[in-house]
Amino acid sequence: MKRAEKEQLQNLTLHATEISDAMTYFLDHFAEDDAFLSGGERCDTSELQPILAGALRTVVGDSVKITGLLPVRIVGEAFVHGGFGVNGQMAMFFYFESLRTGVIGLTDRSGKSHFIRFRTSAPIPTPSKN
Numbered sequence: 197m198k199r200a201e202k203e204q205l206q207n208l209t210l211h212a213t214e215i216s217d218a219m220t221y222f223l224d225h226f227a228e229d230d231a232f233l234s235g236g237e238r239c240d241t242s243e244l245q246p247i248l249a250g251a252l253r254t255v256v257g258d259s260v261k262i263t264g265l266l267p268v269r270i271v272g273e274a275f276v277h278g279g280f281g282v283n284g285q286m287a288m289f290f291y292f293e294s295l296r297t298g299v300i301g302l303t304d305r306s307g308k309s310h311f312i313r314f315r316t317s318a319p320i321p322t323p324s325k326n
Contacts, residue, residue, distance in 0.1 A: 219311055
């Protein structure tokens with residue numbers, strides 16, 4: 197991740213009044229960057245899924261079913277991103293482990309986009325490799 201772009205995304209993640217600005221910046225500056233995309237590796241989702249589900253309840257209600265969660269941790273950056281389905285709808289997220297803050301983008305069945313900032317009280321554990 198380029199330092200200036202990472203810092204701008206961190207700033208937007210923490211402070212943007214319009215949460216969509218953070219997701220737009222992520223998509224514009226990282227989602228199509230080959231170096232960024234090749235710098236990640238799949239990671240464990242057991243700690244992440246309930247956090248995302250909790251945040252999504254504000255948009256989809258109490259019945260949250262997450263499917264196909266594919267999180268990727270960018271090596272050396274304390275940054276996780278990925279896509280998934282929720283109740284048959286498309287969603288994506290990114291999360292700064294160092295900030296304990298992330299953003300979810302969800303497109304509902306009507307085509308309307310929803311953006312949610314979420315925070316964790318503790319870092320999501322990084323599983324050790326044996």
